[in-house]
Amino acid sequence: CMRKYGGKSLRTEYCHELAVRLLTGCLAKTAAKYGIGIKIVFSHSTDHYVRVYAETERSAKKANETVRKMGYILHCFKCFHRETIQEPFLIGHSEKCVECGSKVNVAGPLWLGEIFDEDFCKLMMEEIEKRSFRLKDRIRKILNLARLEAKAPITYYVIDKMCDTLSLRTPPLKKVFEALKEMGFQAIPTHFNSRGVRTDAPAMVVQKILKQINS
Ligand SMILES: [Zn+2]
Incomplete structure (x- = not known):
């Protein structure tokens, strides 16, 4: 849902974060070419714009570190699974979703480092x-x-979008956060989407929680 910055985007529910990571990736690659390393201090993105605030440092070491934070995000549109691959090129990765076996889609190359x-x-x-x-x-x-x-996990789940796809009623967000934490997973809100949650829980676990709250 965004303009492209040298990498491939995907129409996922976290496209605002993808836009920030694609723009940052473009910035990182360009800076590294001139021996400059970057550190992102703040980023913001809406349907209308993407903004990234970076600190720069002229240093070959920092430039190399910057390039090493580039990679890809694999996304499964069937079960909402997503994973990151921090490699300069995408070679020999499995095209199958590890959670449901469907074909995964690729976003990137993009920035996998911190964006705040x-x-x-x-x-x-x-x-x-x-x-x-x-x-x-x-x-x-x-x-x-x-x-x-x-310091939260990369990408977020948008509860309303998942419930829509799974034909479930949308539960109060508070309940989803509580259920995730009870199971020992992280549950962190995101400023990109008021209905989003960042978690280290697999997509199937998030699905299970939504189904349980609905029953
Ligand atoms: Zn899947």
Whole structure:
């Protein structure tokens, strides 16, 4: 659902994150060519725009580290499974989804490194408290979410989209978060989508939870 930045996108429910990772990938490759390494401190994306805020450092070592954070995301449209492959080229990977056996689709090459920096978000939150402006509450909320998802798993599940595909009623998001945590998985919201959840749980587990809440 986004413009392309030298890599292939997919019409997944986390396309806003893909847009950020594709744009960052493009930036990383270009910077590395000139011996510059990058670190993403904040990113944002809506249906209308993609924005990435980066710190740069001229250093061959940092440039190499930057390039090593490139890779691919494999996505299964059948069961919602997704996985990352942190390799410069996609050679010899299985085209079959490890969870359901369907054919997976590939997004990339793109950036698999962090797309938010916890400390930067904290600093920004302190800064906005010193000022008064119209969108303060909204920006505070976005920064707080971004801070929490800085170290969270790559990509998120959009509960409404999954329920729609599985013909299930949409449960309260709180219940999904609770169920995931009870099973020992991470459950972290995302500022990209108010109905999204970042988790290390396999897609089949998320499906199972949604079915259980529905029954
Ligand atoms: Zn699958």
